[in-house]
Amino acid sequence: MRLAARRPTIVNPTIHIRSYNFGPFLVLIVTGCLLSFLAGYINTICIASLFQSSIAGFTGSTSRMVIELAQLNLGKTFYYILLIFSFIFGSFISAALIGGSSFRIQRSYGLVLVLESFALAFSYLCEESASRLKQNSSIYLYTGACLVAFTCGLQNGMCTTFSGAVIRTTHMTGVLTDIGLVLGQALFYPRTRKHLWKLKVLVPLYASFCCGGLSGWFAHKLLLIKSILLASAIVGVMGIGHVCYCKIYLMYTPKQISKKHLRRNLKKRLGTPTIVVHGSANNIFNTKQNGIAKESIQEQQDDMVDTPEIQNLFN
Template sequence: MFRHRDRGRTYYHNVRLAALLSTVAGTVNIVGLLSLKTLTTNVTGHFAYFSEGLFLKNYTLAFTSVLYVLFFFVGAFVANSTMELTSKNKSHFSYMLPISLEIICLAVVAFSDLLLSNILLPLGCILLFTMGMQNALVTKISGSVVRTTHLTGLFTDMGIELSQMLFYKKDSERSRLKKNVFLRVIIISGFFIGGVIGALLHKEYHLRTLLIPVGMLILAIYYDRMLLNYYHWRKKIKLVSRKKRMKQ
């Protein structure tokens, strides 16, 4: 799901990646909104709040909005930088560091009542940083095919592609469009499901609800690691059997 890149990546790898990380994003977004009263996956909204702050001469709001945008940007920068650095040695695990950082950041916010006494500004910055990392990570891995932290572009692309299906008649073109639309539906559905689950559980668990995306990411890393070990084991078995046949 994470380790395949470029030509080794298939459409179904992107579908699984989109389903997982869009659900994570949806959960983080609703928990950030309910607990911190801030958008954690929507940079566009913070630009609107910045403009509102200037208009109302509420410079605290304007400064906070700029800070949130900056942290989202820094998250994207850090994710790509760590992937570039680690891919030189072990390309299969270039995703490990940004995902590990995402897990740590979400866990810190989840237990922030023990660490930061629920100071909203730094917690919001951490979540914006986390979502910036995730957006850069999934964009890098999928070759800019999948983005999971905002829906505006997805609905735009899906509207265009559904319209194109009315005019494109070749089977190859229609097949490509159907796959693209299905991928958009998966992302939107994952974001929606994550939001609903997060909202329902937030009543009881508040910021601890973020432990759900933490658990999902840990399981995803474990699954990818196990799958890689299985492929290595299968290659060794084939190599041993080939050597035996050569000796015979």
């Protein structure tokens, strides 16, 4: 039985990150570090403010939920359940908006960042309302904390989709684990030293998270809860900038993009040509070495793209 060759549905994103040139790799690192900085900034503010709990990581929140459940404190248990669900829902929305694991500049990363910015702004309004009200303030506090957890899920889900869990910006447990794994494997197993490039990503992420936490502490001392609006503004500018770039990019280069996808589809349809050779075995030649098959299929594609019917699609 012949097995048809299929394209794998899951692509390892770390291969693409490693193969980036210096320019795209630097942009990826700078963007990841900025998001990690903002995550540390927001998490410190949540600990120092009325929330008084870490929102970025949920290992501690899960343990607290179990403790409150064991003590039959159902109100606190429900609060931590809402936090965990909000984080999961943020990752769910991120996956629904982006819709793929491969990195493409046209994906809705900007929309995710804009949504994150609005959620942070609403969390500020909730905590501001809680600080003014003496009664029933817990509802506003819970809502604000859940909104921040939602933003962390959005951001972490967005980064994980195209990085293969190499870039995680909202919690540092996985980052520190990966740093230890890479160093341990490289020290005792020389074959794995090819993975040392990950340290160029992981170490700056951790340093950025620490710097963000330090900045968040001083910002909260000066601005109190209003300091979270600064993070909301930065994330919003990043999201709007990405959306505008994609709109301009798609507006001015639609023909080039359409022709590129058309050529790719033609390659899939034509496939590899089958050449039948008549005669003795001495006359058989290798088409892969002399390039005849490659030139033939390229000529067929160029002829099909240059036909009047195809050209009318670009006009």
